[in-house]
Amino acid sequence: xxxxxxxxxxxxxxxxxxxxxxxxxxxxxxxxxxxxxxxxxxxxxxxxxxxxxxxxxxxxxxxxxxxxxxxxxxxxxxxxxxxxxxxxxxxxxxxxxxxxxxxxxxxxxxxxxxxxxxxxxxxxxxxxxxxxxxxxxxxxxxxxxxxxxxxxxxxxxxxxxxxxxxxxxxxxxxxxxxxxxxxxxxxxxxxxxxxxxxxxxxxxxxxxxxxxxxxxxxxxxxxxxxxxxxxxxxxxxxxxxxxxxxxxxxxxxxxxxxxxxxxxxxxxxxxxxxxxxxxxxxxxxxxxxxxxxxxxxxxxxxxxxxxxxxxxxxxxxxxxxxxxxxxxxxxxxxxx
Amino acid sequence: xxxxxxxxxxxxxxxxxxxxxxxxxxxxxxxxxxxxxxxxxxxxxxxxxxxxxxxxxxxxxxxxxxxxxxxxxxxxxxxxxxxxxxxxxxxxxxxxxxxxxxxxxxxxxxxxxxxxxxxxxxxxxxxxxxxxxxxxxxxxxxxxxxxxxxxxxxxxxxxxxxxxxxxxxxxxxxxxxxxxxxxxxxxxxxxxxxxxxxxxxxxxxxxxxxxxxxxxxxxxxxxxxxxxxxxxxxxxxxxxxxxxxxxxxxxxxxxxxxxxxxxxxxxxxxxxxxxxxxxxxxxxxxxxxxxxxxxxxxxxxxxxxxxxxxxxxxxxxxxxxxxxxxxxxxxxxxxx
Numbered sequence: 056x057x058x059x060x061x062x063x064x065x066x067x068x069x070x071x072x073x074x075x076x077x078x079x080x081x082x083x084x085x086x087x088x089x090x091x092x093x094x095x096x097x098x099x100x101x102x103x104x105x106x107x108x109x110x111x112x113x114x115x116x117x118x119x120x121x122x123x124x125x126x127x128x129x130x131x132x133x134x135x136x137x138x139x140x141x142x143x144x145x146x147x148x149x150x151x152x153x154x155x156x157x158x159x160x161x162x163x164x165x166x167x168x169x170x171x172x173x174x175x176x177x178x179x180x181x182x183x184x185x186x187x188x189x190x191x192x193x194x195x196x197x198x199x200x201x202x203x204x205x206x207x208x209x210x211x212x213x214x215x216x217x218x219x220x221x222x223x224x225x226x227x228x229x230x231x232x233x234x235x236x237x238x239x240x241x242x243x244x245x246x247x248x249x250x251x252x253x254x255x256x257x258x259x260x261x262x263x264x265x266x267x268x269x270x271x272x273x274x275x276x277x278x279x280x281x282x283x284x285x286x287x288x289x290x291x292x293x294x295x296x297x298x299x300x301x302x303x304x305x306x307x308x309x310x311x312x313x314x315x316x317x318x319x320x321x322x323x324x325x326x327x328x329x330x331x332x333x334x335x336x337x338x339x340x341x342x343x344x345x346x347x348x349x350x351x352x353x354x355x356x357x358x359x360x361x362x363x364x365x366x367x368x369x370x371x372x373x374x375x376x377x378x379x380x381x382x383x384x385x386x387x388x389x390x391x
Numbered sequence: 392x393x394x395x396x397x398x399x400x401x402x403x404x405x406x407x408x409x410x411x412x413x414x415x416x417x418x419x420x421x422x423x424x425x426x427x428x429x430x431x432x433x434x435x436x437x438x439x440x441x442x443x444x445x446x447x448x449x450x451x452x453x454x455x456x457x458x459x460x461x462x463x464x465x466x467x468x469x470x471x472x473x474x475x476x477x478x479x480x481x482x483x484x485x486x487x488x489x490x491x492x493x494x495x496x497x498x499x500x501x502x503x504x505x506x507x508x509x510x511x512x513x514x515x516x517x518x519x520x521x522x523x524x525x526x527x528x529x530x531x532x533x534x535x536x537x538x539x540x541x542x543x544x545x546x547x548x549x550x551x552x553x554x555x556x557x558x559x560x561x562x563x564x565x566x567x568x569x570x571x572x573x574x575x576x577x578x579x580x581x582x583x584x585x586x587x588x589x590x591x592x593x594x595x596x597x598x599x600x601x602x603x604x605x606x607x608x609x610x611x612x613x614x615x616x617x618x619x620x621x622x623x624x625x626x627x628x629x630x631x632x633x634x635x636x637x638x639x640x641x642x643x644x645x646x647x648x649x650x651x652x653x654x655x656x657x658x659x660x661x662x663x664x665x666x667x668x669x670x671x672x673x674x675x676x677x678x679x680x681x682x683x684x685x686x687x688x689x690x691x692x693x694x695x696x697x698x699x700x701x702x703x704x705x706x707x708x709x710x711x712x713x714x715x716x717x718x719x720x721x722x723x724x725x726x727x
Contacts, residue, residue, distance in 0.1 A: 057489050058465050060514035103705055129394050130575055138474045139703035140494045141711070148578035148701075148714050153393050155502060155575050155718075156701070158476045158494040166491060170506060176513035178396035198705075239466055239491050242484035365484075365492070367475035369534075373437055375477070378484050382491075 057238050057267040065233035065387070066172045068350075069183065069226040070123070072116035073342035074109050075335070076192070076218030078327070082320045087343035088219075089116045095193065095218050103137060106191035106220075107146030109335075110135070113222035114147060114187050123183075123224065125150040130184040132156075132171045134163035135334050136216070138198060142189055152185075161257075161284050162240065162363030164188045164221060164338035165382045169237040171225050172384070182227050189220035190333030199250070199368055212252040214286045214332035217319060221338025229390040232349040236385035240264045242365055245379045250371045254289025254316070254329055257362040260379030261285060262296040264360055265308060268383055274307045278354045281345060282381070283337035283361030284316035286330030315340035315361075337361040349388050356387045393574050393603040401569035401723075402508045404686075405519065405562040406459070408452035409678035410445050411671070412528070412554030414663070418656045423679035425452045431529065431554050439473060442527035442556075443482030445671075446471070449558035450483060450523050459519075459560065461486040466520040468492075468507045470499035471670050472552070474534060478525055488521075497593075497620050498576065498699030500524045500557060500674035501718045505573040507561050508720070518563050525556035526669030535586070535704055548588040550622045551663035553655060557674025565726040568685040572721035576600045578701055581715045586707045590625025590652070590665055593698040596715030597621060598632040600696055601644060604719055610643045614690045617681060618717070619673035619697030620652035622666030651676035651697075673697040685724050692723045 072089040080091035090112055092098075097108040110133065118124065131150065133143035134157035143156060155174075159166035167186035175181045193203050195216040201207045225234070243263055245256030261282050274280075285293055294309040301308060315337040316330035341359065348354045365378040408425040416427035426448055428434075433444040446469065454460065467486065469479035470493035480492060491510075495502035503522035511517050529539050531552040537543045561570070579599055581592030597618050610616075621629055630645040637644060651673040652666035677695065684690045701714040 058514070058516045060516055101709055103709060104711075134494065136475075137703065138705060139472075139496065139701065141701065141703045141706040144578045144701040144714050144716075145706060145711060148580065151577060153575040154578040154716060155506065156494040156496075156716075158470065158492040160475065160492075170491065170509075173506075173509045173513040177509040178394070178512075180394045180396055239489040241487060242480045242490040244484065365475065365477065365480040367473065367477045369439055369474060370477040370481060373439060375440075375481060378480050380480075380490060380492075 059236055059238045061236045062176060065235045066175050066225050067228060067230040068223060068232040068346060069230050070117045070121040070224040071342040071346050072113050072222050073339040074113040074220045075339055078320060078325060079217060079219050082325060084319060084343045102191050102193035106142040106189050106194050110142060110146040110187050110189040110220045113220035114185055117222040117224050125152050128152045128183055128185050129181040130174055132167045133187040134158050134167060135189045136195055147187060159380060160363030160365055161332055161334050162361040162380050162382055163334045165359060165361035165384055168223060168384050169239060169382050172234050172237055175225060175227060185222060185224050187222045188334040188338040190216050190335040192216045192218045195333060209328055210251040212288055212329050214253060214316060214329045215327035216333035217331045217336040219335030219339035221342040231390060232346055233387055234384050235387050238268055238383045240381040242378045242380045245377045247377055248374060250366060252288060253332060253364040254286035255292055256364045256377035257379035258285055258289040258292035260381040261293050261360060261362050264381040264383050266301060268358060269308060274304050274311060277311055277356050277358055279313055279357040280308060280311045281357055281359050282314045284332040285314045285362055286316040288329050290314045290317060318344060349386055352388050359384050359386055395572055395574045397572045398512060401571045402511050402561050403564060403566040404559060404568040404682060405566050406453045406457040406560040407678040407682050408449050408558050409675040410449040410556045411675055414656060414661060415553060415555050418661060420655060420679045438527050438529035442478040442525050442530050446478060446482040446523050446525040446556045449556035450521055453558040453560050461488050464488045464519055464521050465517040466510055468503045469523040470494050470503060471525045472531055483523060495716060496699030496701055497668055497670050498697040498716050498718055499670045500677060501695060501697035501720055504559060504720050505575060505718050508570050508573055511561060511563060521558060521560050523558045524670040524674040526552050526671040528552045528554045531669060545664055546587040548624055548665050550589060550652060550665045550668035552669035553667045553672040555671030555675035557678040567726060568682055569723055570720050571723050574604055574719045576717040578714045578716045581713045583713055584710060586702060588624060589668060589700040590622035591628055592700045592713035593715035594621055594625040594628035596717040597629050597696060597698050600717040600719050602637060604694060605644060610640050610647060613647055613692050613694055615649055615693040616644060616647045617693055617695050618650045620668040621650045621698055622652040624665050626650045626653060654680060685722055688724050695720050695722055
């Protein structure tokens with residue numbers, strides 16, 4: 056049984072931003088992004104540095120929206136998919152703010168918001184911090200698969216790593232969207248070694264977290280349950296599990312479910328196979344699509360779970376199963 | 392100015408364990424380790440899996456010492472040096488406990504204790520958790536440099552990645568050693584691109600954290616300041632900086648300084664060049680050497696800062712500077 060932390064004092068979203076590349080710009084959420092670089096390079100010479108710069112732009116944009124300077128932040132938590140998470144440290148160290156690096160694969164957006172919420176809650180001295188995550192399609196292809204210039208064939212179950220970053224400034228001051236509960240996920244065996252089908256590997260973890268959370272929460276009080284990047288295959292597995300395994304309200308949970316990996320691109324015009332993935336997927340969808348609707352009151356209460364596949368090129372080569380993980384936060388509308 | 396969190400309610404070390412390999416076993420702290428595998432393989436067939444198994448043994452040992460089961464843990468935070476931190480997730484997921492993955496390079500031991508302390512402090516629901524970090528010499532050599540079978544020459548400034556893991560169980564129940572304050576470090580430009588001299592790259596970050604901390608703390612009230620793995624060169628740089636840059640009590644700070652990278656091995660009989668490094672270095676020295684002396688009361692109060700070099704093979708190839716980071720925790724003797 057996973058323990059849920061319900062916050063006596065919510066932590067508020069003071070600002071947020073979404074930055075992306077070409078595919079993200081022409082997708083259905085593109086016009087809600089704060090910045091798009093159609094060349095995917097963000098002025099840099101390598102994909103790896105482009106990702107670092109993208110995360111810097113994302114945080115800078117979130118700061119500027121509310122006229123804050125880096126000195127107003129007590130802490131930055133951040134993570135990405137590059138080996139040793141160098142996109143985050145390399146892109147964000149210039150802000151000169153205390154830094155915590157995280158690794159939760161594509162679940163890092165929610166993990167970061169969760170850890171930042173805990174940091175702010177645990178310390179009177181801390182009033183405001185930022186959580187930033189990013190992924191870059193070409194950096195990920197080169198590192199995990201082959202450089203895109205090789206033109207490798209992708210399987211139908213493969214997902215498209217988003218070139219995107221989302222930055223979130225959390226504060227103890229009241230704003231229109233808030234985090235009211237969190238629950239770290241368990242790392243769970245995805246029972247697959249197939250690195251071209253990450254959605255399937257993560258579906259069990261998403262199911263585990265959702266099932267745990269709604270053992271003590273009423274789904275009728277929720278507008279949406281949003282997962283990070285299960286994609287088409289993983290989402291189908293999750294909904295099937297919810298319907299079959301949860302007595303009484305599995306159908307309700309399945310009907311509330313949306314997946315950022317299916318929201319970021321338009322499958323009819325974009326060749327992304329099973330959908331979007333990457334640390335930047337759920338982060339940019341949260342910033343460009345979900346939070347604006349929470350702020351407006353269109354969404355009153357949502358359970359948000361980025362999903363991560365815990366594996367490396369080495370672990371796959373050595374025959375290890377891919378693990379999934381799905382940390383969760385509850386986001387609500389309102390300042391009280 | 393970095394913000395220090397002073398805990399109204401300390402978080403206590405309920406149990407801890409150190410596990411290591413051949414070099415760690417024959418080093419000066421070897422007899423204090425809880426488990427040594429002289430073959431460095433821990434029953435596995437690859438170095439990568441050996442590291443995962445080592446971290447599993449470390450946590451299992453820490454649990455057994457105090458007759459706890461995994462179900463008694465609300466959360467595990469963990470990290471390592473392998474790409475995508477697969478040693479931690481792969482070694483610890485079998486405990487079935489909610490999991491937060493961290494990446495702070497060799498600073499992950501302190502980062503993990505800090506994040507776990509924040510998690511426990513932020514939630515009434517959380518009473519006990521574990522922080523685990525590991526590194527494996529052969530896994531690190533293969534990933535960052537060349538497989539050891541190649542017999543690559545090491546530079547005099549190079550450090551020896553420890554084959555070691557440290558596991559810590561933190562609790563709100565009173566025990567003889569406690570965490571009373573924490574301060575995340577800043578990611579700071581180490582002004583070097585030399586991946587064979589990590590100590591130098593991390594020395595500035597250690598200096599920054601120590602200088603920040605003692606702007607509002609009195610060094611006369613501290614028995615020791617312990618850094619993670621600056622090694623010989625980094626330690627020399629740090630002490631020189633403390634003496635030169637801090638007016639009034641720089642010499643005092645320098646005299647309090649010890650480095651886990653210089654404590655783990657005996658330079659006279661072990662060919663480790665500038666000293667030990669790796670996530671497992673500071674973790675195993677904390678568990679085998681520092682905490683037992685805090686529990687006994689020999690050490691009353693210590694500032695403990697694991698040090699991390701934020702870089703990857705790719706970032707070094709692309710000419711990026713290596714960044715350093717040094718999160719800090721204050722550890723004190725006593726149950727009150």
